[in-house]
Amino acid sequence: MQYIDNIxxxxxLVAGFGLFFRSLKEIYRNIKLGRAIDRTDRPGDRWKTMAKVAMGQSKMGKRPIAAILHLFVYVGFVIINIELLEIMVDGIFGTHRFLASVIGDSLYGFFTATLEVLALLVIMAVVIFFIRRNFYGVKRLTMKELFGWPKQDANWILIIEFALMTAFFTMNASDWVLQQRGLLATHGSFPVSSNILAPLFSGLGxxxxxYLERGAWWFHFIGILFFMNYLYYSKHLHIILAFPNTWYANLQPKGKFNNLASVTAEIKLMMDPNADPYAAQPDADPNAVPDKFGANDIFDLNQVQLLNAYSCTECGRCTAVCPANITGKKLSPRKIMMDTRDRIEEVAWNINKNGKFEDDGRKLLDDHIQREEIWACTTCNACVEACPVLIDPLSIIMEMRRFLVMEQSAAPQELNLMMTNVENNAAPWQYNQADRLNWANE
Incomplete structure (x- = not known):
């Protein structure tokens, strides 16, 4: 019976990590529902981008206060992972502060003191974030797409992080008092908990x-496992996916759109019958016609776009700089990503229920994202530039536009007029070609 706690x-531990890896496997399966895309070019630049943007959080600095607070929370995530290693060893083998015997008491004291200072900063950050999100009235955090679950999710994450750090301090404070009484071996330095919480515990038997120390220890451990498995249902999945998302980011200049090889080859043939489309597109068959132009569902998007949807943290920086949204249009780049993820989860539920995807009569376009939204986009790339983890909502918008124009001939009247003018007048404006140089006479 003495090993019951260890068992x-x-x-x-096994159940928690088993469920976590099962969730990761399902996310991987869902991302693979998209079209394959090769984003392995320039590996050196990709590693640098990931280190700079995901690990270094370089794009957070445009809002310095939020960046500093986010850094504290990010460090808190690192704290949990470092401390979890010690908890795992102690829990399995029944040891007490295992790392002290590995790195020595002096270094361990510095280590635990650093963890306490950082944990205090995490508590301060999550409290400020909670107040800022719920009472301060930041516009991008109060938009309608955040009503309901998205807002509750953000608050739950902050509450969980606060509870984990509180349990961390409670565990250390009670541990420290027991050490002072000679009931536990003296290991570690606890500048925060020994001065703030320990005096409150000094009168306890x-x-x-x-039991307080053990209770806080178990709460902290179970809380970490719960948090880890909660990520699948949360916008905070970016904690993990920000790294691959930035690695697979589009490194081409912003504003450079992908051209369909079949369309490019056809235009070259139309413009110059002597053109060799094979030379222009050596890896493409110019006579091959895609099954579908553009996208109206997630199966038509590429896998990086689906990874983008899972990586979105719903911070709203993209929507805050969107000129269409600022001027009252229906478009919100953040909502585009949230809707894409919702549709992925809808399809995933369908697959889990039926063993394979069975047509549910729903699509990403129209059922989740409205046409009014995608035609409001000015293609300025402000949303792409603003995203802290290099998500590209514009690419999804452009694929849905391509579907509407090339598959359904459902472009807005203004766009149809422009294309008619280009066809008839070789210019977007409605005047005779003979008059094109009249402006020079002035």
């Missing part, structure tokens, strides 16, 4: 302190 711990 329970090991079972919880040894047994009560022991």
């Amino acid at each position: 329970i711990f090991l079972v919880a 040894d047994g009560t302190l022991y």
Whole structure:
């Protein structure tokens, strides 16, 4: 019976990580529902981009205060992972502060003191974020696409992080008091908990302190496992996916759109019958016609675009700089990404239920994203530039536009008029070609 705690711990650990990896496997399957795309060019630049943007958070600096607070929370995530290693060893083998015997008491004292200072900064950051999100009235955090679950999700994450850090301090404070009484081996330095919480615990009996320390320790451990598995349902999945998302980001100049090889070859043949489309597109068959032009569902988007949807943290920086949204249009780049993820999850539920995807009569376009939204886009790339993890909402918008124009001939009247003018007058404006140089006479 003396090993019952270790057995329970090991079972919880295996179950927690098992569920976590099952969720990751499902996310991977869902991303693979998209079209394959080769984003392995320039690997050196991709590693640099990931290190700079995902790890270094370089794009967060445009809002310095939020960037600093986010850095504290990011460090808190690192704290949890470093500390989890020690908790795992202690839980499996029944040891107490295992790392002290590995790195020595002096270095361990510095390590635990650093963790406490950082944990205090995390608590300060999440409290400020909670107030800012719920009471301060930041416009991009109060838009209608955040009503309901998205807002609750953001608040739950902050509450969970606060609870985990509070349990961390409670565990350390009760541990420190027991150490001072000679009931536990003296390991570590706890500048925050020993001065703030420990005086509150000094009047407690040894047994009560022991159960308080063990209770906080178990709460902290179970909380980490819960948080880890909650990520699948949360916008905070970017904690993990920001790294591959930035690695697979589009490194081409912003504003450069992908051209369909079949369309390019056809235009070359129309403009110059002597053109060799094979030379222009050596890896493409110019006579091959895609099954569908553009996208009206997630199956038509590429896998990086689906990864983008899972990586979105719903911060709203893209929507805050969108000129269409600022001027009252219906478009919100953040909502484009949220709707894409919702549709992925809808399809995933369908697959889980039926064993394979069965047509549900729904599509990403019209059922989730409205045509009014995508035609409001000015293609300025402001949303792409603003995203802290290099998500590209514009690419999804352009694929849906391509579908409407090339598959359904459903472009707005203004666009149809422009294309008619280009066809008839070789210019977007409605005047005779003979008059094209009249402006020079002035």
